[in-house]
Amino acid sequence: MIDISNAQLDPYRGFHYFHEDLNIYLKVALSSALLLVRHSAEPQDSDKLHDLIKLAHPSWNTPPVRDMSIDIQRRTHASISAFALISVFSAFDDFLIGTKAELHRFYSATESSRHIGMNKATPTIIEETNINDGEENDDDDDDSEERLRAFYAKNGWDGRSIDPILKVVRYFRLCRNCIAHRNGRASRALVKHSSDADVHKLVSNLLDKASNGLRKYVINEDVFIEPTQAILCSHLLRKIALDANKKLLGTLGFDGFLRSVAHHTMFSETIVRSDAYKTPEAVLNFALTDRYRATMSNREECIQEMKRLGLWKKYMSEFERKYGTGYLSEY
Structure with missing residues (x-):
């Protein structure tokens, strides 16, 4: 029997x-930035930053800065976390x-797409908002x-398992929007959401004692995310992704799962590959157990199931x- 209860889809x-x-x-x-500060921020270290920049790239032979000021330290710290949040x-x-x-x-394969209105593989919940100046409009809100929630409901998935996470994720999404679209200035939507006591209560149980809590913002204040908070945001989104993965497996069932594996390992024009390549049996078995984390009692099961389908x-x-013909993509 092939067990897909803990399988991971692509x-x-x-x-x-x-x-x-x-x-x-x-x-x-962040550790590299700390090392840079230690190397070039002391008074006796003037010009060390200038020299390091020149070493970093041959075209940077006239660096615009000579020493590591407090402002540069703060902006470097903030930019690393901001880039992480955007990513x-x-x-x-x-x-x-x-x-x-x-x-x-x-x-499409089961001729049921008409039941949920899916016509093409385009993103369901992500859509950039129009950004205004933050002074006259309900700027940079995020839905x-x-x-x-609508995506879950549309596919008959119970969203209660992710409800406690969504308010905190919204805080980070609004921060991301401000960084990406407002030059890092807080929007009215972020100001309002960052003042929600429930958000701070929820996140207080997620951060360790050494971490600062989430900031409350005023309009046009510079947005700053702690590195630990950027990792927390990614962790929370991974929890949502894991929940959606389990529900997707439930929707696909075993047959749909096997069709997905076949698509990614052989039917797609951009296939994934592994160390198994000598026979189609080896490719499929290795993909199922190593890449997709299914478990099997023997190597013949998946072949019989593929024949059945x-x-x-x-x-x-x-x-x-x-x-x-040597047609292989990167794993």
């Missing part, structure tokens, strides 16, 4: 590994697009929380076409 895998990488790279970046939501948006694509393929002949044919 959209979730992508966000999961993004989160793991972000956790590493953000800490490395987090970009990766999560990509997860949502991938999830809808999985649903689109599934409903992604409502859209995520009428997919095995096509899988073998695509293997000959793609692997036989």
Whole structure:
């Protein structure tokens, strides 16, 4: 029997590994910034920053700054976290697009797309808002929380499991919008949401004692996110992604899961690859157990299931076409 109860579909895998990488790279970046300060911020270290910039790239031979001021330290710190926050939501948006694509393929294959109105694999809940000056309009508000709830409801998924997370995620999304669209200045929407006592109560149980709480903003105040908060945001979005992954598995069922694996490992024009490449059986078995985390009692099960679904002949044919000509994408 093939057990897919703990399987990871491709959209979730992508966000999961993004989160793991972000956790590493953000800490490395902040540690590097600290080392830079120690090396070039003391009075006797004047011109050291200037010299380091010249060493960093051959075209930077006339650096615009000579020493590490307090302002530069603060802005460097803030920019690292800001870049992380922008990246987090970009990766999560990509997860949502991938999830809808999985649903689109599934409903198309089962001729059920008319029941949910899916016509193409486009993002369901992410849509950029129009940004104004923050003085005369309801600026930079964000309805992604409502859209995520609607996405769950549209597919018959119970959203109560993610409800406690959404208010905190909204805080970070509004911060992201201000950084991306308002030159890092707080919008009215962020000012209002950052004053919500429930948000601060929810996040107080999520941050460790060494971390600062979420900031409350006034209009046009500079937005600043602590590095630990950027990682927290990614962690919360991963929890949503994991929940959606489980619900997506429930929607697809075993047959839909196997069709998804076949699509990504052989039927797509951009296939994923692994260390298994000699036979189609090896490719499929290794993908199921290593990439997608399914468990099997023997190696013949998945082949029989593929035959039952009428997919095995096509899988073998695509293997000959793609692997036989050296057509492989990066894993």
